[in-house]
Amino acid sequence: MRSATVKTEHANLGQAILFLAVSGVILAGIFLSRRGRQLFIRRIPGLSAIDESIGRATEMGRPILFTFGLAWIDIVSMQALAILSHIARLAARFGNRLIVPLADVPLYTLAEEVCREAYAAEGKPEAFNPDDIIFLSDQQFAYAAGVIGLMHREKVATAFYFGYFYAESLLLAESGQIAGAVQVAGTPATTQIPFFMVATDYTIIGDEYFAGSAYLSREPTLVGSLVGQDVGKGIMLLLIVAGTVLAVLNKIMPGIFTQNYLAKWLGG
Amino acid sequence: MFGPKHGAELWVYIGATAAAFVAVFAVLHWLPVRFKRWLVVVCAFLGGLFYSLEYYLPAKHRWFPGGENPLSPLVIPMGNAVAVVSGFALALGLINLGLVHGRNIARARPGWYNSVAFFVALISMIVFGLWQSYVPDAARAAGLGLSGRQVHRVYDVLFNGLFQPLGATLFSVLAFYIASAAFRAFRIRTAEAAFMMVSAFIVMLGQVPVGQWLTQGLPTSVGNPLHYLRVENAANWLYSTWSMAGVRAVDFGIAVGALAMALRVWLSLERGSFFEVRESKK
Numbered sequence: 232m233r234s235a236t237v238k239t240e241h242a243n244l245g246q247a248i249l250f251l252a253v254s255g256v257i258l259a260g261i262f263l264s265r266r267g268r269q270l271f272i273r274r275i276p277g278l279s280a281i282d283e284s285i286g287r288a289t290e291m292g293r294p295i296l297f298t299f300g301l302a303w304i305d306i307v308s309m310q311a312l313a314i315l316s317h318i319a320r321l322a323a324r325f326g327n328r329l330i331v332p333l334a335d336v337p338l339y340t341l342a343e344e345v346c347r348e349a350y351a352a353e354g355k356p357e358a359f360n361p362d363d364i365i366f367l368s369d370q371q372f373a374y375a376a377g378v379i380g381l382m383h384r385e386k387v388a389t390a391f392y393f394g395y396f397y398a399e400s401l402l403l404a405e406s407g408q409i410a411g412a413v414q415v416a417g418t419p420a421t422t423q424i425p426f427f428m429v430a431t432d433y434t435i436i437g438d439e440y441f442a443g444s445a446y447l448s449r450e451p452t453l454v455g456s457l458v459g460q461d462v463g464k465g466i467m468l469l470l471i472v473a474g475t476v477l478a479v480l481n482k483i484m485p486g487i488f489t490q491n492y493l494a495k496w497l498g499g
Numbered sequence: 500m501f502g503p504k505h506g507a508e509l510w511v512y513i514g515a516t517a518a519a520f521v522a523v524f525a526v527l528h529w530l531p532v533r534f535k536r537w538l539v540v541v542c543a544f545l546g547g548l549f550y551s552l553e554y555y556l557p558a559k560h561r562w563f564p565g566g567e568n569p570l571s572p573l574v575i576p577m578g579n580a581v582a583v584v585s586g587f588a589l590a591l592g593l594i595n596l597g598l599v600h601g602r603n604i605a606r607a608r609p610g611w612y613n614s615v616a617f618f619v620a621l622i623s624m625i626v627f628g629l630w631q632s633y634v635p636d637a638a639r640a641a642g643l644g645l646s647g648r649q650v651h652r653v654y655d656v657l658f659n660g661l662f663q664p665l666g667a668t669l670f671s672v673l674a675f676y677i678a679s680a681a682f683r684a685f686r687i688r689t690a691e692a693a694f695m696m697v698s699a700f701i702v703m704l705g706q707v708p709v710g711q712w713l714t715q716g717l718p719t720s721v722g723n724p725l726h727y728l729r730v731e732n733a734a735n736w737l738y739s740t741w742s743m744a745g746v747r748a749v750d751f752g753i754a755v756g757a758l759a760m761a762l763r764v765w766l767s768l769e770r771g772s773f774f775e776v777r778e779s780k781k
Contacts, residue, residue: 239571241558250555250758257759261768306760313769336592337585362599366592372666384610398673405676419753421746429684430676437749441756444769452768460759467751 245496249470253463260459264451270458277415277435278446281314281391284413284432285321288388294328296387298378298403299342299394300418301371303335307419311393312345313444314417318391319349323358331364332381334374339366375399379406392416392431393443396423404430417443438464470497540767547765549577596621620657627654698737705734 242250264270288295297315302308315331322329331346333339343364350359367377379402382390390407392400392414400416400423407414408430416427417435427434435443438460445453473493480488504512527535553570563569600614631654685696704710710730717729726732763769 239553239558239568239574241553241568242555247555253755253758254762257762306757306764309764309769310760336588339595340588340591362602364595365599366595369592370662370666372669373662376665376669398670401676401680402669402673405680419757421749421753424749426680429680438752438756440753441760453763456759456763456768460755463755463758464752467755471751 243498246498249466249497253466256462256466257456257459260457260462261452261455264455264458267451268455270454272442272446272449272454272457275435275439275442275446277417277433277439278443280413280415280433281318281447282321284389284391284415285318285325285327287413288322288327289325291388293388294330294385295322295389295391296330296332296378296382296385296407296412297391297393298332299334299338300392300396300399300403301334301369301374302338302394304337304341307395307440308335308338308341310441310443312341314391314393314447315342316345316349317444317447319346320353323350323353323355326358328360328385329363330381330385330387332367332374332378333365334367334369334371336366336369339364371397371399375402378403382406382410382412386410387412390414392418392427393440394418396420396427401426401430407431543765543767547761549573551765593621623653623657627657630654698741701730702734702737705731705738710734 260270285295295318297318299308299311302311319329321327329346331342333342343361346364347356347359347361350356365377365381368374378399381387382403383406387407387410390403390410390412392403393416396403396418397420400418400420404414404416404427414431415433415435416431417440418424418427419437419440421437424434424436441460442457444450445457470493474491477488477491477493481491527538530538549570553568553574556568556570558568558571559566560568596617600617602608603611603614604618631651681699684692685699686692704713714729714731718726719729720726727736760769
């Protein structure tokens with residue numbers, strides 16, 4: 232049987248070079264950091280608030296809730312898992328109860344393993360309760376209803392929202408507010424960031440989300456990648472400025488600058 | 500190899516796949532953690548390499564056999580394989596739900612009756628959902644001594660009469676939450692909050708007829724500078740120029756951050772989630 236031609240998207244040369252350049256800068260940051268170069272990370276209030284929020288739950292003797300939203304296994308949830316690992320270790324250390332409701336089954340298995348290992352690493356494997364890592368539903372509002380119910384029934388002191396969220400973001404954050412929880416949220420879903428900003432105490436915006444594991448662990452590889460990531464953003468900024476200048480020149484001197492060469496090179 | 504199969508060939512493929520799965524899981528189960536780590540590292544690297552090469556190599560080039568990107572035809576089978584593996588995980592979710600709610604009932608924990616409701620809902624939806632799919636016509640149902648129409652009606656009540664309205668109810672609560680969140684956000688305590696309040700007020704006015712009515716006397720022609728003071732135009736300017744610029748800036752940051760994270764996962768440089776803990780115990 233003859234297979235039909237599969238049409239998939241492909242990068243052009245400009246995009247491939249840009250990818251290699253930004254990747255190269257990130258890897259260079261990792262290399263420098265691993266060789267012992269001290270790299271600076273600015274303070275990110277939302278990430279600093281994670282430890283304080285866990286401390287509050289300890290003082291109040293009430294549970295912590297961590298939700299991934301409707302995230303599935305991808306880069307977003309990988310970062311959230313790294314943050315969950317940090318939170319689970321602190322919860323184990325201070326004897327907090329950590330509740331993790333999930334909407335994605337493969338992610339549920341990973342989250343359970345991450346929490347189990349975090350409790351074991353703190354020398355308290357017996358304190359881990361598998362019943363607290365709960366798959367609720369993969370249906371958006373059924374999941375939201377489940378999490379809201381948990382927040383009110385268990386009277387959570389702290390709620391963490393790290394993952395991918397849709398319309399349920401405000402339902403969860405407002406319910407957490409009503410339940411009196413201190414809330415820290417971080418998501419790359421730009422449409423939901425405003426909702427978290429108004430309804431939670433600390434919001435992690437944009438690429439700060441992907442700085443989470445580096446900021447919390449201060450592990451040289453991650454710190455180096457974070458600094459490389461900032462240099463990568465600098466490259467993007469330079470390209471935006473250059474593209475804007477070329478677009479203006481194309482408008483005011485069409486005879487000389489016949490087109491926006493940069494946009495064409497990058498496939499625009 | 501990845502085309503549809505029929506008859507005996509189909510059963511051979513199903514049997515071979517099941518045997519391969521059992522063999523792979525048995526090997527994975529017995530491998531020491533150190534080798535499992537290497538297996539994960541190699542699989543992550545090969546998976547990332549496949550998708551990167553497929554995307555960054557051109558669709559057509561004279562160096563490729565047949566002139567076309569040799570990896571592109573494998574994209575769909577790879578995606579299907581991932582979907583199948585994810586499908587297996589669904590059983591894990593059901594097992595977790597069953598265990599959690601089963602223990603609630605067995606130990607008569609507070610609210611145990613909610614867990615009974617869960618089992619009733621789960622079993623009902625499975626039974627009537629499968630019935631709906633596999634006994635679609637009344638004649639076949641009658642052959643089994645059952646009334647198909649009545650069973651379909653039960654499914655209708657469960658799904659369209661209960662599940663959907665419950666979801667819609669929760670969604671509608673969002674309107675009230677937006678109002679309460681907006682009330683807190685718009686309390687003017689700082690210059691930034693005042694800016695946001697004024698901007699939001701203009702954008703909201705621009706969305707409703709009364710806002711457009713307020714500035715209806717201003718010119719509509721684009722050549723007249725006063726045209727920009729019409730509420731709908733001011734709202735559009737705030738939304739599509741200022742707000743959009745901010746959103747795009749955030750999106751750029753997210754894209755670069757995601758690239759850095761993807762590189763770390765691809766090259767297994769991301770620590771702290773899983774293996775670091777296991778290794779630290781050794």
